Amino acid sequence: MARKPLIAGNWKMNLNHLEAIALVQKIAFSLPAKYFEKVDVTVIPPFTDIRSVQTLVEGDKLLLTYGAQDVSAHESGAYTGEISGSMLAKLGCTFVVVGHSERRTLHGESDETVLAKTKAALGCGITPIVCIGEGLNIREAGEHVAYNVAQLKASLAGLSADEISQIVVAYEPVWAIGTGKVASAADAQEVCKAVRDTLAELASPEVAQAVRVLYGGSVNAKNAGELIAQPDVDGGLVGGASLKADEFATLSAIAAGGPLP
Numbered sequence: 739m740a741r742k743p744l745i746a747g748n749w750k751m752n753l754n755h756l757e758a759i760a761l762v763q764k765i766a767f768s769l770p771a772k773y774f775e776k777v778d779v780t781v782i783p784p785f786t787d788i789r790s791v792q793t794l795v796e797g798d799k800l801l802l803t804y805g806a807q808d809v810s811a812h813e814s815g816a817y818t819g820e821i822s823g824s825m826l827a828k829l830g831c832t833f834v835v836v837g838h839s840e841r842r843t844l845h846g847e848s849d850e851t852v853l854a855k856t857k858a859a860l861g862c863g864i865t866p867i868v869c870i871g872e873g874l875n876i877r878e879a880g881e882h883v884a885y886n887v888a889q890l891k892a893s894l895a896g897l898s899a900d901e902i903s904q905i906v907v908a909y910e911p912v913w914a915i916g917t918g919k920v921a922s923a924a925d926a927q928e929v930c931k932a933v934r935d936t937l938a939e940l941a942s943p944e945v946a947q948a949v950r951v952l953y954g955g956s957v958n959a960k961n962a963g964e965l966i967a968q969p970d971v972d973g974g975l976v977g978g979a980s981l982k983a984d985e986f987a988t989l990s991a992i993a994a995g996g997p998l999p
């Protein structure tokens with residue numbers, strides 16, 4: 739089954755709502771409709787930008803989608819500072835990132851938390867982009883495949899095949915995030931294939947063939963082509979390069995098979 743590539747721009751804690759509007763306008767201007775037939779493009783701004791992005795996307799009927807960087811595991815109530823899935827759904831979010839390594843590391847999120855957030859997103863009709871990835875010590879010990887498979891299994895534990903069919907997985911080796919040290923295409927393919935094999939085991943071969951598996955970690959317009967050309971790499975979760983309209987549009991066009999805008 740041919741999987742449509744997905745390019746997701748995780749802005750992290752960058753850009754206020756006015757800057758968000760400017761960036762989305764520039765990206766949309768650079769990517770005419772024909773590109774969206776071959777690639778899904780989404781931006782993942784901070785929570786405070788989402789309403790502005792929604793107004794722009796809906797008002798101008800833009801073809802890109804948008805999402806959030808995190809979601810509460812809870813539906814509502816006394817959870818100061820948290821944002822629920824239903825709030826994000828009301829804002830028209832298509833995707834939500836769960837289990838990003840920065841949240842696992844800086845906020846102590848466990849696989850159980852990631853699973854709960856994945857369920858919360860699915861319960862609100864939002865596609866979770868479930869992130870996994872090994873640190874440098876695991877990579878250097880040669881244990882990266884087993885580590886990622888275990889993290890994926892724990893983050894999806896107990897989900898039905900139907901639920902698994904509704905997710906996106908992002909493999910992001912922690913040592914490649916924001917460091918400029920991109921994994922080689924072969925490194926990305928090795929783990930993304932192991933992810934797909936694991937999805938086949940957890941759900942079914944058909945589901946595994948349909949789920950998109952992204953690579954993230956220092957993706958840019960120069961390396962995106964080789965990474966996405968790998969049989970089990972279906973796009974990218976892009977950090978730094980997603981803040982530059984020209985570069986993000988270019989790597990989206992590369993994922994669409996060109997021509998460059």
Ligand SMILES: O=C[C@H](O)COP(=O)(O)O
Nearest residue numbers: 748915916955956977978
């Ligand atoms: O979510 C995105 C990743 O953490 C990658 O970030 P980066 O492209 O800046 O390395």
